[in-house]
Amino acid sequence: MNLKELSEILGLSQTTVSRAINGYPEVSEATRRRVEAAALEHNYRPNSRAKGLATGRAMVIGHVIPTSSQHELVNPIFGDFVAGAAQVYSQHGYDMMFTHVDDREEESAYRSLYKRGAVDGVILQGPKTRDLRIDLLSQLNVPFVVHGRSSQVSQPYSWVDVNNKRAFQRATEFLLHLGHRRIALINGLEALDFAARRRAGYLAALEQAGIAPDPALMSGSEMTEIFGHEKTCAMLALDNPPTAILVASMISALGVRRALEERGLRMGRDISVITHDDELSYLQNGADVPIFTATRSSVRQAGEEAAKMLIERIAKPDTPPSHMLLEAELILGQSTGPLRQG
Amino acid sequence: MNLKELSEILGLSQTTVSRAINGYPEVSEATRRRVEAAALEHNYRPNSRAKGLATGRAMVIGHVIPTSSQHELVNPIFGDFVAGAAQVYSQHGYDMMFTHVDDREEESAYRSLYKRGAVDGVILQGPKTRDLRIDLLSQLNVPFVVHGRSSQVSQPYSWVDVNNKRAFQRATEFLLHLGHRRIALINGLEALDFAARRRAGYLAALEQAGIAPDPALMSGSEMTEIFGHEKTCAMLALDNPPTAILVASMISALGVRRALEERGLRMGRDISVITHDDELSYLQNGADVPIFTATRSSVRQAGEEAAKMLIERIAKPDTPPSHMLLEAELILGQSTGPLRQG
DNA sequence: ATAGCCTTTCAAAGCGCTTTCAAATTCGTT
DNA sequence: AACGAATTTGAAAGCGCTTTGAAAGGCTAT
Known part of the structure; x- marks a missing residue:
């Protein structure tokens, strides 16, 4: 018909x-x-293709998933972000398209996706500290919004981000107030901008307190449970182990907790832990009282905001870029406590 | 150009x-x-729309995400499944489209998606024990593949599934061999087919051993960490608590472990736990020696297989439906041990 | 040179929709 | 009754591609 x-x-x-x-x-x-x-x-x-051909609009938003960041698509954080975005898209009649590409061909994928008219706009995920994709997309004149920022990109672009630096700075300061001096950082991949900013916040707090950072207490990688476990084990085995740990994700924090429990250490008493909590829907930070003291910010909400912003941009491509900086709350849970003397 | x-x-x-x-x-x-x-x-x-209009093929595969199963999109299992599928799609030049719909409009969404020519085929996720979507899709004559099965649908359709019943039957038998008699089941949502089958496997093993199932030891819900924790707490508070627990997902199993550790119980010694392990990429079951004894089956692989099957169907729509039943391995970890005499 | 056969190229129709511009209809006024 | 304006409908072009059926060009064999 x-x-x-x-x-x-x-x-x-x-x-x-x-x-x-x-x-x-x-x-x-x-x-x-x-x-x-x-x-x-x-x-x-x-028929949407015929309609799209006639109107010049695809009513589809694209997300490109590079293969190399193996866990990206699979990343639970990504899932919640996309869920938020998807909801907004559907309210506005947009569909959502994923393209899975080898990251050597990522440039070509972006170029293709838009030029061949498959999508009206693009969400850029997981920006690096200097992300070339941003230059590419601006140059292609694709409407796009970045989830996160890219510190070393100077030209303007639209983004939605959490104030990662301030969040981790505050968390570190809080641990310092509790008397901790050996504070470890188990971060995400530091090539990624959000992780770099968190590190900067952590370092800023240490510096303000006049504490020299110890490389042995800092590490960053893909945020898996295994990584949190491994790093915690390694750090606890040091001659001078940390008394507090700052973790970049709930998933890794689970691994941290496992490592601590294996050694009979109780969080909040023997050692303090603060994690970032993205408010993942299936991995909440406890029910009533939070398990972990945490810097909290809903990644799902970030997805919604980014989607709204993008739809706005598609409607009015010539408006100047907009930004949204979400603040993370520092919520008190059971995993932190004053430094125990010796 | x-x-x-x-x-x-x-x-x-x-x-x-x-x-x-x-x-x-x-x-x-x-x-x-x-x-x-x-x-x-x-x-x-x-231009892909023009091309699609001329050829009648969209080169897009659709996935519909109902809103009501709130966690579906966000579900980490879904993420890995999709990652597997996405990889196969891209190898064959297909893109992947997600539509997010209120589940009261789900029927309409499927109908629309295909009839308006937005997709060439559909993957059906999370089938219920009697899933009407299967009838709908067959009737619409859409090429589709189900991830999982729907026990009460009699007409033929293509599917890729894990042998959930056998997996949980074997796991239960294993616990019985270890001497356990009070075995709890912390299942997924039992309206979903995979959970119903796991329950059936569990029940079959008990029956064979001549043990009457105890409703107080059986429950099913969305597979969150919180749920695993809550249920474990509740069951341990019983007069006659379980000595072994069978869990439907790693995520819930983490909650189970948390509950046990809060009470100072050690897995494998004080209580046995077996979980299903979908081999999630960021949530592996330990590094060298598995933490949990588990029924293991890669959901990512299932995604790949389903995608291949669907592409095959799209190419040859008139072939009879095909099926693929993947067997789960029972792998031995540190979370199980013989029943301790009380 | 010519016929016949490949090989290579092209003009034009068609996919299913939107949208411009023109035409037809209706209505309120005088 | 007649006119202009407003409302409602329609014919046809166009979106960018594929594909059919025809034509042109290049061979070989006579």
Whole structure:
């Protein structure tokens, strides 16, 4: 059932039927109702490709998933972000498209995705500290919004980010107030901008307190449970182990907790832990009282905001870039406590 | 840059250029090279909507995410499944599209997605024991593959599934061999087929051993960490607590472990735990020696297989449905041990 | 040179929609 | 009754591609 057939059935022109369906004003109420009834009855759905070809809009938003960051697609944080975005998209009639590409071909993928008209805009995930994709997308003139920022990119672009630096600075300061001096950082991949900023916050707090950072207490990698476990084990085996640990994700924090428990250390008493909590829907930080003291910021909300911003940009491509900096809360849980003397 | 412009630049007809680009044989090698060079130089990408309109194929696979199963999109298991599928899609030139819909409109969404030509095929996720979507899709004549099965649907359809029943039956038998008699089941949502099958396996093993199932030891819900924790707490508070627990997911198992550790119980010694392990990439079951004894099956692989099967179906829509039943391994970890005499 | 056969190229129709511009109809006024 | 304005409908072009059916060009064999 296509437009032609439907209009023949109704004894109307394609023009009128098209208008009636798309809510144009120059159609009489009577015909509109007639058309709508017939469309429903015959289960007519306009072909989106034909529509897209005629209008020049795909009504699809693209997300590109590079293969190399193996865990990206699979990353639970990504999942919640996308869930938030998806909800906004569907409210505005957009679909969401994923393209999975080898990262050597990533540039080509972005170029292709937009130029071939498959999408109207793009969300850029997991920016590095100096992310070339941003230059590429601006140059291609694709409407896009970055989830996060890229510190070393100077030209303006739209982004939604959490104040990662301040969050980790505050968390570190809090641990310092509790008397801790040996504070470890188990970070995300520090090639990624958010991790670099968290590190900067951590370092800033240490410096302010006049404490020299110890490389043995700092590490960053893909945020898996295993990594949190491994690093904690390694650090606890040091001659001068940390008395507090700052962790970049709930997932890694689970590994940290496992390592601590294996050694009979109790969080909050024997050692303090603060984690970043993205408010993942299936991995909440406890029920009533939070398990972990945490810097908290909903990644799902970030997804919603980024989606809104992108849709706005698509509608008005020539507005100057917009930004949204979300502050993370520092919430008190059971995993922190004053430094125990010796 | 479109086909018309490119062909004018080359002084060729659109026909010839199109053929050269798409690798048709009736083009001389010389012109083909010339066309390819020009396409590259001018960065030409055929418009996919126009192409789709002309060929009738979208080169897109659809996944529908109902909103009600709030965690579905966000579900880490879903993420790994999709990662596997995405990889296969991209190898075959397909993109992947997600539609996020309220589940009251799910029927309409499927209908729409295919009829309006947005996708060439669909993957059905998380089937219920009696899933109406399967009837709908067959009736619409959409190529589709189900991840999992729907026990109460009798008509044939294509699926990729894990032998959930056997996996949980074996796991239960193993616990019985170790001497356990009070075995708890912390399951997924039992309206979903995979969870129902796991329960069936569990029950079959108990029955064979002549043990009457105890409703107080059985529960199913969304597989979150919190749920695993809550249920374990509740069950341990019983007059006659379980000595072994069977868990449907690593995520819930983490909650189980947390509950046990809070009470000072050690897995493998004081209480036995077996979990299902989907081999999530960022949540592995330990490094060398598995933490949990587990029924293991890669959900990522399932995604790959389902994608292959679907692409096959799209190519040959009239072949009879195919099936793939993956067996889960029972791997021995540190979380199980013989029943301790009370 | 010519016929016949490949090989290579092209013009034009068609995919299903939107949208411009023109035409037909209706209505309120005089 | 007639006119202009406002409302409602329609014919046809166009979006960028593929593909059919025809034509042109290049061979070989006579």
